[in-house]
Amino acid sequence: DAHLEVKGHSQPYCHLNHGERVNGHRPSVDVMFSAVAQQFKDKAVGIILTGMGRDGAAGLLELRQAGGETIGQDEASCVVYGMPKVAFEIGAVAHQFSLDRMATQILQLTQTARRENVG
Known part of the structure; x- marks a missing residue:
């Protein structure tokens, strides 16, 4: 089990990070969203779907603050x-x-x- 990160500014690539757990999780959605926010800023789309706990919320907020689009699954379909x-x-x-x-x-x-x- 490893965190998924995006690295490499001119040629982005996926990197598996075997570091410490984040908020009790490895992999952590927060780590992934944070890496995407830092790498792609306003060119990113983050989507959080059904699941228990709070993993992903802080990273998704970071992505939104970086200018990315953020989407969450609604309560009725979760x-x-x-x-x-x-x-x-x-x-x-x-x-x-x-x-x-x-x-x-x-x-x-x-x-x-x-x-x-474009326009």
């Missing part, structure tokens, strides 16, 4: 509304969608961002 709930409560989630609408909404958000960056 098996366990833990991780998305905490992320929403701390202001990390910009958009909440049901699981059956998620793919369409991700495409719309990324296409809108791409058009804004």
Whole structure:
């Protein structure tokens, strides 16, 4: 078990970090979101889905503060509304969608961002 990180500014690559547990987890979603926020800033999309606890909330907030788009699964479609709930409560989630609408909404958000960056 290892944390997934993104490294290498000019040529990004995935790196497995076997460091200490973060918030009791290895792998930790917070570590991954934080690495993505630092690497890609406003070009990133972070998505937090059903799950127990708070892992991922702080990292997703960091990603949002870096200018990335952030999405959380809504309560109605979650098996366990833990991780998305905490992320929403701390202001990390910009958009909440049901699981059956998620793919369409991700495409719309990324296409809108791409058009804004081009034009």
